[in-house]
Amino acid sequence: MxxxxxxxxxxxxxxxxxxxxxxxxxxxxxxxxxxxxxxxxxxxxxxxxxxxxxxxxxxxxxxxxxxxxxxxxxxxxxxxxxxxxxxxxxxxxxxxxxxxxxxERCAGTPYRRAAELAPLGPVRTRGISERLVDVLAALHAVSPEEAGLGDFGRPDGFLGRQVGRWRKQLEASHTRDLPAAEELHRRLAASVPADSATGIVHGDYRLDNLLVDEQDRATAVLDWEMATLGDPLTDLALMLTYHRLAETIGEAVADASLTPGFLDEDEIVARYAAASDRDLSGFGWYLGLAAYKLAAILEGIHYRFLAGQTVGEGFDDIGVAIHPLLDAGLTAMEEN
Structure with a gap:
């Protein structure tokens, strides 16, 4: 069949x-x-x-x-x-x-829920979260030219285009005024940093897009549909913002990062910095951009929920979750 x-x-x-x-x-x-x-x-x-x-x-x-x-x-x-x-x-x-x-069909589990990861215990959970960071750093160390991907994207002006792209997405899903989103966009647009050295950007890097086998080895990174060339620090910031979102709305999103033993945000940044030669001194801006991007995505879901276009449960709180996400983005910009 x-x-x-x-x-x-x-x-x-x-x-x-x-x-x-x-x-x-x-x-x-x-x-x-x-x-x-x-x-x-x-x-x-x-x-x-x-x-x-x-x-x-x-x-x-x-x-x-x-x-x-x-x-x-x-x-x-x-x-x-x-x-x-x-x-x-x-x-x-x-x-x-x-x-x-x-x-190839690779062996491994894409851990999404804390309930799936917790039975492994905090020691193994910590090791898995360390592999998550190590693989990201390894990806960002790959030379696009040496890999034959020198023409895979338009890295020049990447960060500025990202700010504009997600503003358009947010405007396309407008159902209410979001003053915090307007303020976050204003700050982002006014302080776009120079792109760090061009690298391969996965675009949606998180634990449930990584297969982990029974020996806790990372066997495959999946879901490359958003991959491009650009500033790789956007990958790190988006992954951390997913973790922040899990703290806000829990099981409505992937919440494996809440599992006891999982590296916290400071530990993730420190481990990435130790494995990378990229300058993270202005990382707050990237966190602000990631919050803005996810807010635009969530507002799109909220828009479809209000229009009766979502299927299943768990959408009721999406609209509410946007507010602390935007507030976190503004806070990150202040700390930049």
Whole structure:
């Protein structure tokens, strides 16, 4: 039986010709879906792969660019950054209805909840959070040019464009006045720092986008759909802001960072700084930007909730959570 978005007969014929030793008779199950890219485990009875394609329906190519995901993971092979092995990319939408790619199925757990991580105990939890920071520092140490990614993005003016981009997103979801958001934007726009040395930016780096195996080793960084070239300190700031958000609204977001033993914010920054040669002296600005970005994202969810366009529970408090997030961003700017 074909899962939605995956014609197994068509995929099987293509896979047998594109991946050595792959069979054409396939079964598949959906691992993750929704508004993000669809992820399937595909098997021919003897081997398994992961197939990724865009969500169903009309999507913007720039938001679900399979070629970019495939390219960055392929380029990072052998760099020390754990990524799945990539096997093949299909640019022909006629095969299954969209571009897609095939990659290795890596062992490991993407820890999202404190309830999942806590049974490991504080010592193992600390070690896992240390690996989280170490992998990020390793990614940011990779030279885009040496990895063949010198043309992967537009790093010049990256930070200024980020401020403008998220203001547009916030305006597109307007349902109420947010004076704190206006003030935070004003401060960000008035003090955009010079970009630090260009690096590969993951764009959504957090623990539940990292697979960790039973020996607590990081086996793969996943979900590269927002990857680009720019200022890597935005990755560190966004990860920490996710942690701050978990402290505010808990289980409504990934809250693994609240697990006993997990490195606190100061420890994360210190560990990253020890492994990186980047200047973190103006890091408060980056935290302000991350708070503004997440507030824009949450306001979009709140907008859809008010319009009756969300599915499931847990959206009631999203609108309220924006206020402490913006306040934290303003505080970070004052400490900059």
């Amino acid at each position: 074909n899962p939605p978005g995956l014609d197994l007969d068509a995929l099987g014929a293509w896979l047998a010709s594109a991946v050595p030793d792959a069979g054409s008779s396939l079964s598949a199950s959906l691992v993750a879906g929704g508004k993000s890219n669809l992820t399937f485990v595909v098997s021919d009875g003897s081997s398994e792969w992961i197939v990724r394609r865009p969500p169903l329906g009309h999507v913007l190519a720039t938001a679900h660019d399979m070629g970019r995901e495939y390219r960055v993971m392929s380029a990072l092979q052998g760099t020390g950054v754990p990524v799945p092995r990539t096997y093949a990319f299909c640019s022909d939408p006629e095969v299954i209805g969209a571009e897609f790619y095939v990659m």
